[in-house]
Amino acid sequence: MSNLSFPPTRAVGRGAAWYRGDCHVHSVHSDGELTPDELAVRARAAGLDFMATTEHNSAAQSGAWGHLAADDFLIILGEEVTTPTGHWLALGIKPGEVIDWNHRVRDGSINQRLDQVHRAGGLCVAAHPHAPYPSGDFMFSLRGFDVVEVWNGLWTSDRPWNADNEAALAEWGRSLAADLHTGSWRPAMGNSDTHLEGQIGIPHTVVFAEELNTEAILAEIRAGRSWIAESADVDVTFTAHHADGHVAGVGEQLTTSGGRVEVQVAVRGVPAGTVSFHTDGGKVHRASLPGNGAGVVQWDTTAEESMFVRIEVRHPNGDVAALTNPIILV
The missing domain is CATH 2.60.40 (Immunoglobulin-like)
Known part of the structure; x- marks a missing residue:
């Protein structure tokens, strides 16, 4: 695996098992402070089995991540699509693929971008819907999105939970009955949104999958076969x-x-x-x-x-x- 420009989509894993992963992580290749190597080391130390690369509005760089994958550690390619009216995660996109971020609610073009991710077999996640900064509030309709990030760790300071996450959880919880009635409910997930030292894996999503590979992990997140943990101690x-x-x-x-x-x-x-x-x-x-x-x-x-x-x-x-x-x- 060490000679790969991009990480493979499969790891050996433990077969059918619960796998812990963080699907919202930034490195020095966008606005994070840690290198990909440092992130992978810390992710494994935090008890994670997989992580996703989600640089702002750019693809994972060739050669930066491939050598960090292992039989027991999966790296999923992704992007944080950072628009003026909300951020979202495109998980499981192709090597070098970039999802255009130059769109907003009023231009009505979001479905084209979501379709691009879905055609690649990927997952679309509404990110930190109540983040406390301009463009952090998620203004798009959830129609077409697969998952909602109800727990985001970036702005929690020395505590893993804050009022913005509480608002996102309450909103998601209130919508479940109506969404289940129509057969189109969206599972919740949690991610660290790591930018700094000490953030990765706080929180993360625990997924039951038959195999440790990109297709299986994303399919089970989409199906809601998952829960969110503050850390691997829980x-x-x-x-x-x-x-x-x-x-x-x-x-x-x-x-x-x-x-x-x-x-x-x-x-x-x-x-x-x-x-x-x-x-x-x-x-x-x-x-x-x-x-x-x-x-x-x-x-x-x-x-x-x-x-x-x-x-x-x-x-x-x-x-x-x-x-x-x-x-x-x-």
Whole structure:
């Protein structure tokens, strides 16, 4: 792999497994302070299995990233498309491909750019929808976008969560019921938006994929088979069990045949935190974690009572430590 100008689209990985990755990262080739080599070293030290190159309005440079990929570490090519009316991530584009950023809401040309990414097999992510700077607010319609970045780590200073992320999470959470009803819901993801030392992987997205390759990772992010972690110290297992023996995990659909469903969440790494269950009826259940941060919480419901269930795990100060995409009940 060391002689490749661009990273390969496949790594050996661990087969079907949960993979941790950060899909919003900047190097010295745009406005970041770290070199690609430094970013890769720090990503691996942070417990990540993959990362994406997302320089502002430019492609990943030939020769800068290819030698950094490994059997156990995947690098996905991407771009942060930085427009005057919002930023978005184009993930999984072709080597050397650049998505034009000279567009805005009023010119109505966004669909052409989204189509370009989709033709390449890529993923379109609405980035930091409430970022606190000019052009940071996301003004485009979400129609045509695949995913929403509800947790962005750049502007969180010494805390991994802030009011802008809280607003993005609330907005996404409120939209889930209507979007699921129309069959076009958009999963949430979280990324560090790394520019400086110490940011990578805070937060990141944890994805279940059959293989560690670009196609599989992006497909499962698109399907919502993922959750967001503050760091690799945090682990969440989220499942729903029906009395007939059927089980569904995050991003999956569980057919209930009218019976009761036991929703179970196992958490590690959030001392004295809280776990809350959210449905189309809002926050419906809350429980505390022990001082060692490891615990299991259960809650029962039915498809008639709950269209979906998603989870938030918070620190004692209210900051989010982890959150999941929904399990859908039918």
